[in-house]
Amino acid sequence: MSKLYVVGIGPGSADYLTFKSKKIVDSVDILMGSKRALDLFPGSEGEQIQLNAVNMKSQLKLAVSKVIHGKSVALLSTGDPGFSGILKPILELSDDVEIEVVPGISSLQLCAAKLQIPWDNTNLITLHGKGLSNGLLRVINNGKPTIILPNFKVDELIRYLISNGIDGDRKAVVCEKLGYPDERIVKKSLNNLLKIKFCYMSIVVVY
Numbered sequence: 001m002s003k004l005y006v007v008g009i010g011p012g013s014a015d016y017l018t019f020k021s022k023k024i025v026d027s028v029d030i031l032m033g034s035k036r037a038l039d040l041f042p043g044s045e046g047e048q049i050q051l052n053a054v055n056m057k058s059q060l061k062l063a064v065s066k067v068i069h070g071k072s073v074a075l076l077s078t079g080d081p082g083f084s085g086i087l088k089p090i091l092e093l094s095d096d097v098e099i100e101v102v103p104g105i106s107s108l109q110l111c112a113a114k115l116q117i118p119w120d121n122t123n124l125i126t127l128h129g130k131g132l133s134n135g136l137l138r139v140i141n142n143g144k145p146t147i148i149l150p151n152f153k154v155d156e157l158i159r160y161l162i163s164n165g166i167d168g169d170r171k172a173v174v175c176e177k178l179g180y181p182d183e184r185i186v187k188k189s190l191n192n193l194l195k196i197k198f199c200y201m202s203i204v205v206v207y
Contacts, residue, residue, distance in 0.1 A: 004067045004097050005074040006081045006090055008104020009033070012201070013179030014040050016105045024074050024102055032063055033076030046074075060090055067097040079106040084128040084149055108147050111175045111203040114185060117145055127151040132160045140166065146206045154198040158190050161206070166190065171207040174198050 005024045010016030017040060025031060025041050032049045051059045063073045077085035083106050090099070112119035123139045123146040131151055140146045140161070150157045154174055162168045168191035176184040176198050186196060190206070 001072065002067045002070045002097070003072050004063060004090070004094060004099045005072070005102060006085075006087050006099060007074050007076050007102040008080045008085065008106075009037055009040055009076050009078060010105040011107040011110050011179040012036055012040075012078055016110070016179055018102070018104065020102050021104065025076075028072040028074040030063075030066055030071055030073045031076065032059065032073060034078070037076035037078060040076075057089070060086070060093055063090070064094050064097055067094075077104065079108075080104045083108065084126040107175075107178055107201075107203055108149060110178045111147060111205065114175060114178065115173060115205060117147070117205070119147065121145075122147050125149065127157070132157065136161075137164055137166075140206060148204045148206065150200075150202060150204055152200045154202050154204060155194055157204055158194050162190060166206070173205040173207075175203040175205070177201050178203065 005028065007021050007024055009021055025044055028046050030047045030049060031038065031041065031044050032051055034051050038048050038050060049059065063075055066073050075086055075090060079085055080103050081087040081101055087101060108124060121144060123144050125136055125146060126149040128149055128151055148157065169189045172190050172193055173185060173187045174193055
């Protein structure tokens with residue numbers, strides 16, 4: 001049956017895939033996702049189509065078109081599709097197809113677990129596709145830990161905070177490549193974190 005599955009695949013490690021996500025991937029005609037996402041399913045028998053930031057919108061339209069023409073398609077979304085994932089853009093394109101969303105473990109959830117933070121009592125902020133804004137500054141001093149999904153550059157985020165009045169000695173943590181063999185969790189002040197280079201796959205927590 002033709003259907004579009006929007007499948008959360010966790011932070012990128014096979015350890016955090018759900019049984020449901022594996023079952024869906026094994027059942028569809030077409031699998032679409034980034035190279036990192038597709039690499040989690042080397043035994044998939046369906047056709048694989050690689051997505052990247054350059055062709056994302058056109059490929060999402062292609063996914064909808066494939067379903068309209070009778071194919072079952074799984075769109076792989078790193079983390080959870082509903083948090084800085086592909087659910088929002090696909091809903092804008094897919095009025096004519098049946099959709100099922102399969103939730104996944106987000107990097108923010110994994111970060112909270114690694115740091116033993118009850119994340120129902122935190123500020124959760126995503127800067128993906130939004131950039132830096134005063135909205136972050138409005139919540140960061142409310143007494144709760146703030147877990148931030150940066151827009152690529154960790155140092156850019158930290159410099160923004162410090163330049164807008166956040167104390168550079170404030171305690172913070174960067175969680176990099178969570179779930180991967182080379183994951184790194186660095187706990188230092190904001191000032192000291194600026195001295196370290198982090199990759200784009202990072203979460204910042206400010207206490």
